[in-house]
Amino acid sequence: MRWNIKPKPKQEAIKALAQVLNVEDIVAQLLLQRGITTYEEAKTFFRPQLSHLHDPFLMKDMAIAVSRIQQAIADNENILVYGDYDVDGTTSVALLSSYLLSYYPNVATYIPDRYGEGYGVSYQGIDFAEDNNFTLIITLDCGVKAIDKVAYAKEKGIDFIICDHHRPGKNLPDAVAVLDAKREDCTYPYDELCGCGVGFKLIQALAVKNGQTIEDLVPYLDLVATAIGADIVPITGENRVLAYYGLQVINNNPRTGFKAIIEQTKKQKLSITDVVFTIAPRINAAGRMKHGQHAVNLLTETNLEQANKFAEEIESYNLDRKNLDKKITKEALQQIVDNKEEDKFTTVVYKNTWHKGVIGIVASRLTENYYRPTLVFTKSGDKLAASARSVKGFDVYNALEASSEFIEQFGGHKYAAGLTLLESQYEAFKTKFEEVVCNTIDKHLLTPEITVDSILNFTDITPKLMRIINQFEPFGPGNMTPVFMAENLKDSGYAKGVGADESHLKCAVYQPSTTTSRERINAIGFNLGDKLDTVSQGTFNAVFSIDENEWQGKTSLQLKIRDVK
Helix, strand or coil: CEEEECCCCCHHHHHHHHHHHCCCHHHHHHHHHCCCCCHHHHHHHHCCCHHHCCCHHHCCCHHHHHHHHHHHHHCCCEEEEEECCCHHHHHHHHHHHHHHHCCCCCEEEECCCCCCCCCCCCHHHHHHHHHCCEEEEEEECCCCCCHHHHHHHHHCCCEEEEECCCCCCCCCCCCCEEECCCCCCCCCCCCCCCHHHHHHHHHHHHHHHCCCCHHHHHHHHHHHHHHHHHCCCCCCHHHHHHHHHHHHHHHHCCCHHHHHHHHHHCCCCCCHHHHHHHHHHHHHHHHHHHCCHHHHHHHHCCCHHHHHHHHHHHHHHHHHHHHHHHHHHHHHHHHHHHCCCCCCCCEEEECCCCCHHHHHHHHHHHHHHHCCCEEEEEEECCEEEEEEECCCCCCHHHHHHHCHHHCCEEEECCCEEEEEECHHHHHHHHHHHHHHHHHHCCHHHHCCEEEECEECCHHHCCHHHHHHHHCCCCCECCECCCCEEEEEEEECCCCEEECCCCCEEEEEEECCCCCCCCCCEEEEECCCHHHHHHHHCCCEEEEEEEEEEEECCEEEEEEEEEEEC
16 A cells, blocks of 8 residues: 655644634644635535535526426426436436426336446437327436437437536537536536436526425435435535535435335444445445336335335345355456456456446456456447446546547546447457556556545544544545554554454554553554554554444544554
């Protein structure tokens, strides 16, 4: 691991902010590193307000979209709310459809089948709309590249409103409205919304026309917070406000579907991390293993008994997903060894029987293992489909663009993308992708990096600091959990491997150079069991976050160690 210690802001800036906020220097430093330099900015950060959300009509085409929906309602048209099969897509569909259905009955939902139709808008979906007399389709988390599909729908007299957050191509579809803050001609002040976030801006705009306030929309924010966490968008600006209030809804007054999921997880108070690792995988499991519509049904269900049945089904899908993920990851790792490809700049693997629903997770696992841009392919109809994952600092979307002569279709983000190609092009693509990455990646990016906010002495680790760090939540890209480094530590003699195979490290450490050298702090290092000797045999440096550990009704501080040297 590379330890990358962030530059320390100027001491006078730290002192000035610490004084005006009446906080310790370390807190001021953490705030400055997050771009917070004044009392007002700190107040906005620590006390997000719904009033901080931008006017939805600042988004290009928003007024046109609202007008077309109002016209559809006035003319008694059928509206089809269409979304992707992942968490962002299914939460978006649940959000917009349930809002529209609160005052207009002619609304239905459509999630494409991952296997029969693939990602995004499908001809099958448009044919369904025509057969069932839908004249307006509103897409969420997809559609910004669906030029041919939108043209096909237009020939059938079906209009499109597109709500997306992916990077558009050179041309936009000929839709009535395209809501996407990443459009070059859109001057909306915040362009990091997820698909559900764009959907929320649409209902915010509709609410203005319906005489409602932002407070009326708070019950929908559990969906938005879940999508923000699952889609790994920055938790800054509007996303921070939406996630902050959405978490309150999840913990205090969640929709019936969420209650049923939380009941399955046995969790008490959920953080954004819990949402990402417990709620999101279950919602995703429906689209991965069965059909995304199951997730929408759960998220829009109002009867608790029925919701519990749906949640139990989804729990079984999630268990199946876990087992498949484990099996395929093992096979993929073996394939890399068998093909003697451990030393390449990329990981590209393929097996025609791998389950399409879990190849994205497997790609993430392989990236963790070999730490390089990764593609996992499987057979999908008469083509191959792949999920791509990248390493920090490298844009895999651009690498795919540079290899696009061999690709049928692709789309996504800097760190995650999807593509399809003909089987006959697989080897040529694999060679080209390796060449592109080899020639464009900074080689140091192939070593995992831990970003450290600050060097910290043990004397600074106090319950008060922990209380303030807790107020930095919700954490995520752009506002990660603060990570510290402490130097010249010693184990107090209790270090040991724990867990079934002793793969985790447990110890109690102190810092002889500080005045509190006799005060030990308990520490846990997940998957750091192999560092036991380093910790046991002398002084060492550690990178860690500060955590709270509850045991037998008592709460104490502990270090969550990320790495030791």
